[in-house]
Amino acid sequence: MAWSWRRPAWGVAMFAALCPAAFAQRTQLVVYTALEPDQVKAYAAAFARSQPDIDIKWVRHPNGVITEMLLDERSAPQADVVMGVAATSLAVLDKRGVLLPYAPAHLENISAQYRDRKNPPAWWGMDVWGAAICFNTVEAARRNIPRPETWKDLARPVYRGVVVMPSPVSSGTGFFDVTAWLTLFGDDSGKGGGWQFMDALHSNVSQYTASGSKPCTMASTGDAVVGISFEYRGNTNKAKGAPIDLVFPREGLGWDLESLAIVKGTRRVAAAKLLADWASSPEAMTLYGRNFAITAQPGMAEALPNIPHDYERRLVKMDFGWAADNRDRILAEWTRRYGAKSESQK
Incomplete structure (x- = not known):
């Protein structure tokens, strides 16, 4: 809603002076994702509880479409983060210089086979689909x-x-x-x-x-x-x-791996790293494990009723x-x- 004022009331001005954080502009991240809509809802709600000052604008497309979008946007990136996108797509994007390497807070918990081998990694996995x-x-x-x-x-x-x-x-x-x-x-x-x-x-x-x-x-x-x-x-x-x-x-x-990476050229690096830190956390891995039989952090997935116990093999x-x-x-x-x-x- 568009609005304006000419002169704030004394009480509002004083509150702003004493509590500048209350008037701070919220950060909006643009996240390209191939996650299913029913997955996004749970992940978004959990992240919002962790970082209430960051809003996410989700842009959802199939993996191949996201890959081509990011390649086309290299000179003027529109996304800050890609989340839930195939590792094979992120490997292509890494080779084309689209990604910003970052080691998230809980990287040590992620299996070596489910992350980029470089240090810091350009991408890392959330779960196997x-x-x-x-x-x-x-x-x-x-x-x-x-x-x-x-x-x-x-x-x-x-x-x-x-x-x-x-x-x-x-x-x-x-x-x-x-x-x-x-x-x-x-x-x-x-x-x-x-x-x-x-x-x-x-x-x-x-x-x-x-x-x-x-x-x-x-x-x-x-x-x-x-x-x-x-x-x-x-x-x-x-x-x-x-x-x-x-x-x-x-x-x-x-x-493939549903994976996360930060887009090179984002102007919201700090907020993007906070999302990456949360997405690598045990809390997030537990959420992934409610949907998939294999998580990038071992031992976080629940047994799923219609998936064989030896699925990973x-x-x-x-x-x-x-x-x-x-x-x-x-x-x-x-x-x-x-x-x-x-x-x-x-």
């Missing part, structure tokens, strides 16, 4: 479609037109699916078994969605039988009563540096082969 298939049991029974147990099952003709998966161009989930398949089955610059598998899978995919959660939502509502998605959305939808089974294919699971050995170095090539090849079925981004 990984692949899961959401399989609608009601629609499958009605259409006599068997439950898949492996990734290669999804290339069989019985799944023709009933599979939905996220686009790796826009979605971090889609990107770790693709890089995991290339790791498991072979890349060979577009000629390997991973690409052959995706060629066969493409025949069965009805749509590549812009977000990683949408395929599971579509499977949950019966708009798809098979939704290649991630475990948080699957576990949450199933807990709400969706008629889905969660399938964790036997070959191994792609994954099922994760494919991912090389974030390789993924960052080969991202442009992989996405160009994927788009050339399969992009015609991608959902338009509004």
Whole structure:
């Protein structure tokens, strides 16, 4: 609301003189995030209790969109912090000089495998999110479609037109699916078994969605039988009563880290560091552990009812540096082969 005054009353002026903090301007941080909306609410409320003088303006987009935004904005940054964005995206941004290295207050609690190796790190992980298939049991029974147990099952003709998966161009989930398949089955610059598998899978995919959660939502509502998605959305939808089974294919699971980094060029460095300090704290890790089976600080995650106890052992050995170095090539090849079925981004 716009307003003005000409002369403050004596009492107001005196209070301002005695209590200048009460009249201090609040700091607003712009945070780019790919976190799910139901996650953001809890994290934002907890941070506000910790730092009541800092307001956060959340700008939410899929991982791929955020990556391109930050690259485009390098000369005039609009964001102060990126939070809940894929480590593979942050590795790309680090190589392009977009990030400001910072060691948060609780860095020593974070596993070495879940942070940038440099000291201070350019980014560090909050939690692991990984692949899961959401399989609608009601629609499958009605259409006599068997439950898949492996990734290669999804290339069989019985799944023709009933599979939905996220686009790796826009979605971090889609990107770790693709890089995991290339790791498991072979890349060979577009000629390997991973690409052959995706060629066969493409025949069965009805749509590549812009977000990683949408395929599971579509499977949950019966708009798809098979939704290649991630475990948080699957576990949450199933807990709400969706008629889905969660399938964790036997070959191994792609994954990435929801991570945090400070954007180089921010004019609110002090406030950005306070957010990073809180986001690395045991309090924050406990919140992440209510949503995900693996937190960057070990031992903070609760047992989730629909996630296998050996989930971490099922994760494919991912090389974030390789993924960052080969991202442009992989996405160009994927788009050339399969992009015609991608959902338009509004």
